[in-house]
Amino acid sequence: xxxxxxxxxxxxxxxxxxxxxxxxxxxxxxxxxxxxxxxxxxxxxxxxxxxxxxxxxxxxxxxxxxxxxxxxxxxxxxxxxxxxxxxxxxxxxxxxxxxxxxxxxxxxxxxxxxxxxxxxxxxxxxxxxxxxxxxxxxxxxxxxxxxxxxxxxxxxxxxxxxxxxxxxxxxxxxxxxxxxxxxxxxxxxxxxxxxxxxxxxxxxxxxxxxxxxxxxxxxxxxxxxxxxxxxxxxxxxxxxxxxxxxxxxxxxxxxxxxxxxxxxxxxxxxxxxxxx
Numbered sequence: 001x002x003x004x005x006x007x008x009x010x011x012x013x014x015x016x017x018x019x020x021x022x023x024x025x026x027x028x029x030x031x032x033x034x035x036x037x038x039x040x041x042x043x044x045x046x047x048x049x050x051x052x053x054x055x056x057x058x059x060x061x062x063x064x065x066x067x068x069x070x071x072x073x074x075x076x077x078x079x080x081x082x083x084x085x086x087x088x089x090x091x092x093x094x095x096x097x098x099x100x101x102x103x104x105x106x107x108x109x110x111x112x113x114x115x116x117x118x119x120x121x122x123x124x125x126x127x128x129x130x131x132x133x134x135x136x137x138x139x140x141x142x143x144x145x146x147x148x149x150x151x152x153x154x155x156x157x158x159x160x161x162x163x164x165x166x167x168x169x170x171x172x173x174x175x176x177x178x179x180x181x182x183x184x185x186x187x188x189x190x191x192x193x194x195x196x197x198x199x200x201x202x203x204x205x206x207x208x209x210x211x212x213x214x215x216x217x218x219x220x221x222x223x224x225x226x227x228x229x230x231x232x233x234x235x236x237x238x239x240x241x242x243x244x245x246x247x248x249x250x251x252x253x254x255x256x257x258x259x260x261x262x263x264x265x266x267x268x269x270x271x272x273x274x275x276x
Contacts, residue, residue: 017044018051019069025062026211027112034070039078040125045099048129052106059275062219063211064110066133067117067203068126076124076147100125104132104159108230111223113214117203118185118194123147128158131167134226135210136193139200142185144193150180166233168193218257219275224248 021028029051031038040048055061068074077100107114107129116133124147130136146164149155155177165173168191176183188194198206214222228244235241252258256276264271 015047015051017041018047020051022061025060025215026208027061027064029064029066031066031068031074033078034068034072036078036080037072037075037121038068038070038126039075039080040100041078041081042099044078045103048103049099049106052103052110055110055112056106059111059219061112062222063214064112064114065117065207065211066114066129067119067207070120071141072120072126073116073118073122073142074126074129075121076126079151100128101158104128107132111226113222113226115207115210117207118142118144119200119203125158128160128163131163132159134229135195136188137203137206137210138185138188138194138197139203140185140197141200142188142194142197143182144188145180145182146177147180149177155180216270218252218255218261218271218273220252220255220257224252 017031017033019028019030019032021030031044033039033041033044038044055064113135114133115135115137116130118130118136118138120139120141120143122130122142122144124145127144127146130144146155146157146160148157148160155161161173161177164176168176172191175181183191183193185194185197189197196206228241228248231244232241235244257271257273260273261271
């Protein structure tokens with residue numbers, strides 16, 4: 001693997017397992033290992049780390065839409081990939097483990113909303129990628145599970161045990177994690193795990209529609225909303241959340257974009273936000 005790939009100066013076109021298509025302020029991120037249902041190889045893990053890490057300071061990208069090539073979203077860890085001797089033992093094993101767990105932490109740190117278009121199976125680490133996204137839209141063929149427990153591990157991996165109970169409650173999370181059973185698109189929509197289920201051919205359109213609505217809002221407002229939602233989930237009290245919200249609103253109220261938003265509303269026109 002070319003280690004220069006992970007230099008901040010390297011363009012996204014250098015990725016081996018990802019395709020990044022830019023459409024204005026939207027990044028269309030496609031996991032591109034369709035023959036293996038986009039299973040995570042070592043290279044894909046490092047490339048996902050790099051991609052989401054770079055987003056933190058890249059304000060030219062305002063929304064990320066993530067999906068998988070072919071008929072699957074992501075089948076999780078590529079179990080067929082040969083393991084190296086330097087991955088053995090607890091110390092080296094933890095380093096390897098962090099390759100994938102770091103991805104979801106960088107997804108949550110990124111200020112851009114991430115929309116997952118779940119076009120098929122999302123298992124193990126693929127389930128984690130879907131859960132770590134801000135919005136999930138599924139095709140009818142989507143099936144998700146915590147596959148880790150079915151290969152002798154625990155089901156608590158890559159942030160799944162953090163995200164899942166917060167999204168669906170502890171009872172359903174316990175069912176899915178302790179059994180490793182799949183949840184299909186219909187049930188996922190019924191319990192709020194995904195926002196919508198749309199025909200597979202409409203996934204891209206649905207992703208673009210919601211991205212367009214996000215882009216109609218002020219850039220700083222969107223960034224701070226994601227940050228506030230992240231922190232509010234674990235806030236110790238209503239008072240803590242209100243204090244954070246108050247400070248955010250006073251901060252943004254001083255921006256040119258807030259003044260533009262009010263002016264556009266009163267004039268019944270589309271606002272021209274400048275991220276200033």
